[in-house]
Amino acid sequence: MVISDAAREKIRAEMAKYPKPEGALLAALHLVQKQTGHISGETAQEIADLFGIHPIRVMEVVTFYNMFYDEPQGRHHVHVCTNLPCSLRGARELLRGLEAHLGIEAGETTKDGRVTLAHEECLGACGYAPMLRVDETYHENLDLAAAKRILDELE
Amino acid sequence: MGLKVPFVTGYLTEHFGDDAFPTLEGYRAKGGYEAARKALGSMTPDEVIELMKTAGLQGRGGAGFVTGLKWSFMPKKGDKPRYIACNADESEPGSFKDRILLERGAHQMLEGILIGAWAMQAEKTFIYVRGEYAHPAACVQRAIDECYAAGILGANCLGTGFRHDVVLTRGAGAYICGEETGLLESLEGKKGQPRKKPPFPAEYGAFGMPTTVNNVETFSHVPHIVAKGADWFRGFGTEKSPGTTIFGVSGHVARPGLFELPLGTRLDEIVFQHAGGVPNGRKVKGVIPGGMSMPILPAGQLDVAMANEFLRERKTMLGTGGIMVMDDTTCMVRASCVITYFFRDESCGQCTQCREGTGWLHKLVTRIERGAGSIEDIEILADVTSKMEGQTICAFADAAAWPVQGMLRHFREDFELHVEHKKCPFPESFEL
Ligand SMILES: Cc1cc2nc3c(=O)[nH]c(=O)nc-3n(C[C@H](O)[C@H](O)[C@H](O)COP(=O)(O)O)c2cc1C
Ligand code: SF4
Ligand code: FES
Numbered sequence: 298m299v300i301s302d303a304a305r306e307k308i309r310a311e312m313a314k315y316p317k318p319e320g321a322l323l324a325a326l327h328l329v330q331k332q333t334g335h336i337s338g339e340t341a342q343e344i345a346d347l348f349g350i351h352p353i354r355v356m357e358v359v360t361f362y363n364m365f366y367d368e369p370q371g372r373h374h375v376h377v378c379t380n381l382p383c384s385l386r387g388a389r390e391l392l393r394g395l396e397a398h399l400g401i402e403a404g405e406t407t408k409d410g411r412v413t414l415a416h417e418e419c420l421g422a423c424g425y426a427p428m429l430r431v432d433e434t435y436h437e438n439l440d441l442a443a444a445k446r447i448l449d450e451l452e
Numbered sequence: 453m454g455l456k457v458p459f460v461t462g463y464l465t466e467h468f469g470d471d472a473f474p475t476l477e478g479y480r481a482k483g484g485y486e487a488a489r490k491a492l493g494s495m496t497p498d499e500v501i502e503l504m505k506t507a508g509l510q511g512r513g514g515a516g517f518v519t520g521l522k523w524s525f526m527p528k529k530g531d532k533p534r535y536i537a538c539n540a541d542e543s544e545p546g547s548f549k550d551r552i553l554l555e556r557g558a559h560q561m562l563e564g565i566l567i568g569a570w571a572m573q574a575e576k577t578f579i580y581v582r583g584e585y586a587h588p589a590a591c592v593q594r595a596i597d598e599c600y601a602a603g604i605l606g607a608n609c610l611g612t613g614f615r616h617d618v619v620l621t622r623g624a625g626a627y628i629c630g631e632e633t634g635l636l637e638s639l640e641g642k643k644g645q646p647r648k649k650p651p652f653p654a655e656y657g658a659f660g661m662p663t664t665v666n667n668v669e670t671f672s673h674v675p676h677i678v679a680k681g682a683d684w685f686r687g688f689g690t691e692k693s694p695g696t697t698i699f700g701v702s703g704h705v706a707r708p709g710l711f712e713l714p715l716g717t718r719l720d721e722i723v724f725q726h727a728g729g730v731p732n733g734r735k736v737k738g739v740i741p742g743g744m745s746m747p748i749l750p751a752g753q754l755d756v757a758m759a760n761e762f763l764r765e766r767k768t769m770l771g772t773g774g775i776m777v778m779d780d781t782t783c784m785v786r787a788s789c790v791i792t793y794f795f796r797d798e799s800c801g802q803c804t805q806c807r808e809g810t811g812w813l814h815k816l817v818t819r820i821e822r823g824a825g826s827i828e829d830i831e832i833l834a835d836v837t838s839k840m841e842g843q844t845i846c847a848f849a850d851a852a853a854w855p856v857q858g859m860l861r862h863f864r865e866d867f868e869l870h871v872e873h874k875k876c877p878f879p880e881s882f883e884l
Pocket of ligand 2: 628645798799800801802803804806807845846847848849
């Protein structure tokens with residue numbers, strides 16, 4: 298079993314909040330992915346069993362949303378926003394600087410599995426550009442030096 | 453981590469600098485939940501809806517529909533439960549106002565939701581927060597928990613016997629889940645693909661039940677209207693567009709950030725006075741006035757009041773009030789590349805015009821930017837946008853077509869120069 302008993306307990310509590318349990322599917326995926334890093338076929342099967350739905354329904358949702366992953370990821374996600382307001386203030390240069398710093402391209406993971414670097418669409422921080430998101434935390438008003446420092450401190 | 457307090461504040465944001473305001477105690481210290489007490493304790497649901505109609509508040513999620521009218525569409529009685537969905541998906545590029553309302557004003561929004569719930573006799577609200585807003589979502593959850601502990605939400609709201617529950621749902625990174633029926637699908641644990649309308653959400657909404665969808669900011673205005681009245685509210689803004697709104701200014705300005713100002717404030721005043729104008733001795737080239745879906749205005753047309761009745765005359769709209777400023781180094785073809793990339797990426801793919809159209813727009817502008825485009829490509833570009841409008845299940849395809857039309861209307865020369873020079877003629881422009 299991939300999903301812990303504690304996580305199952307939490308998922309059942311989420312299900313109870315909706316008129317139909319399936320409303321908790323996104324919540325369940327967030328919870329499980331936090332533990333497992335991505336949603337494998339096996340994990341999808343377990344989630345499907347919990348909800349009493351077909352695993353294809355689960356994978357359909359996983360692949361529709363940008364924040365769910367069906368493949369293994371780095372320990373940390375570093376996402377640089379490259380939408381227009383951020384690009385106007387140097388987001389592309391920042392992303393390129395980080396690619397060089399990590400020796401990978403956007404979309405790739407460092408060899409040690411520490412960081413997956415990616416670009417992302419607008420994150421609601423346009424006035425504080427350029428910015429990046431490390432997992433669940435926003436870092437705003439960055440320059441390359443500050444961004445490198447943030448990456449270097451990740452475990 | 454948290455957002456900075458707006459540079460200019462009004463009734464929505466005046467206490468956002470107070471670190472206690474996000475807590476129930478701090479909110480109550482400023483009169484919080486008195487409006488809900490008044491509505492639930494001494495007004496009938498119909499009276500609240502009438503008040504909202506008189507106040508004339510327009511939805512702040514982008515479409516600007518009159519809130520009181522929307523609330524009146526909810527079926528009155530029946531055995532079906534009625535729901536509210538609070539749209540906190542904020543993903544329109546250029547918009548970051550809902551984030552601060554969640555981080556610093558969660559109780560203000562919840563009070564508006566509770567009043568709306570009373571007016572529509574709704575039993576449950578789902579607050580749909582975009583997945584990336586982890587910190588804002590935590591702020592809202594804390595406020596919800598405080599409300600349950602204090603008896604503001606739950607089986608006996610504020611001791612009135614009215615029952616209302618609030619559930620926080622987190623999205624997972626999909627722009628289209630901000631479209632109201634995409635949001636409803638997502639709430640049901642599905643792909644966020646918009647539904648055909650009719651039936652409209654007031655008839656067939658979340659889980660098939662009558663549902664009203666309103667934006668975070670829309671709800672945040674409600675307690676103020678109930679507390680101070682429709683006349684007071686109409687004292688802000690224009691006759692047709694009352695109240696304040698929170699403008700977000702980004703791009704090439706000296707002071708990017710949030711500014712709460714009355715609707716009808718002039719765009720040039722916002723850009724040059726409040727946001728400090730364009731730095732480095734540069735001039736403005738163009739300004740997108742309301743989030744990326746809204747057509748751009750050239751430098752000569754910034755003398756416009758920021759309200760739909762005036763913006764429409766210039767073939768654009770207020771949208772979400774996300775103002776993006778571009779200086780005279782900016783290549784508008786490059787800007788179009790970024791814009792069309794976004795829409796191509798975020799189309800849910802259900803409608804051919806949208807799925808194929810957004811792909812074509814991106815392909816054409818990219819070709820022109822690289823210097824490989826022809827004059828005919830510019831014509832095809834315009835033609836594709838006209839075929840995407842008004843044809844699809846949801847307004848996303850229009851939102852993808854309009855900004856390109858705006859670029860061609862005001863900056864066609866930029867496109868032609870690329871064709872003529874067979875390369876980008878703006879070497880100082882932002883990098884792609
Ligand atoms: C593609 C698309 C994306 C949208 N995204 C949002 C959004 O992120 N937040 C929002 O409040 N409204 C968004 N809307 C508008 C909603 O469909 C809906 O009109 C709004 O939530 C209604 O609330 P209001 O009446 O309070 O403005 C979007 C619309 C479209 C077509
Ligand atoms: S217009 Fe685009 S986003 Fe909207 S339903 Fe059709 S394909 Fe999906
Ligand atoms: S454009 Fe980068 S956060 Fe909005």
